[in-house]
Amino acid sequence: MLAGSCAGLAAPRISWGPRAPSAQVTDTLLSIGIGLLGAVALIFSLLFLVVQWVMSTFTPRLMLFRDDPLVWRTFGFALGVVMFCVTAALAIGKSPDVSAVVPLLVMLALLVLIALLRALQLKAFAAIQLAPALGTIADRGREVLTELYPGHHFDPPPLPPVRTRVVWKQPPAVLQRVETAELIGAAKAANVTIVLRESPGATLHQGSHVADVHGGELSEETVLGGLVVGSERTFDQDPLLAFRLLADIALRALSTAVNDPATAVQALDELEDLLGWVAAARLEPLRHTGDSGVDRLVVHLPEWEEFLRTAVDDIAFVARSPMVVAGLRDALRRVRERARPEHIALLDNRLAGLDDQVTEL
Numbered sequence: 001m002l003a004g005s006c007a008g009l010a011a012p013r014i015s016w017g018p019r020a021p022s023a024q025v026t027d028t029l030l031s032i033g034i035g036l037l038g039a040v041a042l043i044f045s046l047l048f049l050v051v052q053w054v055m056s057t058f059t060p061r062l063m064l065f066r067d068d069p070l071v072w073r074t075f076g077f078a079l080g081v082v083m084f085c086v087t088a089a090l091a092i093g094k095s096p097d098v099s100a101v102v103p104l105l106v107m108l109a110l111l112v113l114i115a116l117l118r119a120l121q122l123k124a125f126a127a128i129q130l131a132p133a134l135g136t137i138a139d140r141g142r143e144v145l146t147e148l149y150p151g152h153h154f155d156p157p158p159l160p161p162v163r164t165r166v167v168w169k170q171p172p173a174v175l176q177r178v179e180t181a182e183l184i185g186a187a188k189a190a191n192v193t194i195v196l197r198e199s200p201g202a203t204l205h206q207g208s209h210v211a212d213v214h215g216g217e218l219s220e221e222t223v224l225g226g227l228v229v230g231s232e233r234t235f236d237q238d239p240l241l242a243f244r245l246l247a248d249i250a251l252r253a254l255s256t257a258v259n260d261p262a263t264a265v266q267a268l269d270e271l272e273d274l275l276g277w278v279a280a281a282r283l284e285p286l287r288h289t290g291d292s293g294v295d296r297l298v299v300h301l302p303e304w305e306e307f308l309r310t311a312v313d314d315i316a317f318v319a320r321s322p323m324v325v326a327g328l329r330d331a332l333r334r335v336r337e338r339a340r341p342e343h344i345a346l347l348d349n350r351l352a353g354l355d356d357q358v359t360e361l
Contacts, residue, residue, distance in 0.1 A: 029106065050124050053128050064137070081110070138242060149301070151281060175227055178196065242274060246274070264315070275331075276339075308350065
């Protein structure tokens with residue numbers, strides 16, 4: 001809006017190029033500016049409708065469309081064009097003519113806004129369709145897993161003794177993101193190692209053990225200042241969120257109110273791919289080192305059983321459809337083929353239970 005206002009003040013001052021009658025230009029600017037308020041209302045209406053649809057059809061935790069930068073960029077650009085039109089009309093005032101650049105800029109802005117609205121419309125259509133929504137969730141999950149589990153294995157040196165124990169003293173909140181650069185800088189300055197006991201996506205309860213500071217003194221406020229918390233989970237650094245969302249969609253499809261096992265199997269396809277990635281990976285704490293190679297920040301991450309519990313156990317417990325039980329069993333068998341040796345035992349335990357369910361069905 002500020003950029004639109006500044007451009008609206010500056011554009012009528014252009015003295016070069018062809019001129020246009022100011023009366024017609026002013027009327028055009030005001031008409032476009034007032035009319036674009038409807039576009040702003042359209043963006044909000046689309047946002048509310050899509051969010052409501054996703055919450056009632058998929059899961060209330062899926063907020064990809066609400067958080068999409070395109071929604072708010074389109075909204076901000078539309079408001080900027082409105083401010084440009086109104087400010088330029090007022091700046092023209094009673095001048096007999098104005099540079100033709102002013103209406104040309106408005107036309108160009110309208111073309112850009114039309115393109116943004118079209119892209120927003122396609123995003124909205126994708127957000128309410130099953131296959132694109134599942135694919136987007138899985139893609140975001142793979143991005144987070146690739147970032148948090150790089151696969152580099154080395155034997156870390158023993159940590160010095162714990163000097164500070166950091167405890168969460170606020171009301172419950174979700175750990176959304178760890179500001180790694182800030183914490184590494186603080187740890188380097190104090191020559192300590194910070195070990196986070198909670199991973200992103202976990203709920204911090206009052207009195208819960210959040211972190212330890214090894215090898216020196218560092219205030220609790222400094223450590224807690226590097227943790228971004230909120231009321232809901234986000235995809236920023238949460239390795240389990242994609243599994244939770246896909247499992248939620250499958251569970252809702254298996255509910256007696258919906259009873260759509262085919263949708264559950266479609267969600268299992270994406271879960272299988274993510275589980276296969278995790279099964280083949282080294283699941284170790286994420287270590288950030290300083291310039292000297294000393295660990296400065298260690299973040300504990302979910303282990304293999306947590307991924308299985310989130311992605312499989314609830315679905316296996318409620319599944320009564322032969323299609324779903326057999327599909328889940330086949331998916332875990334394929335995951336087993338990709339799994340590291342230390343991950344196979346837990347898979348075999350789940351497969352044995354699913355074999356019994358298939359026999360009973």
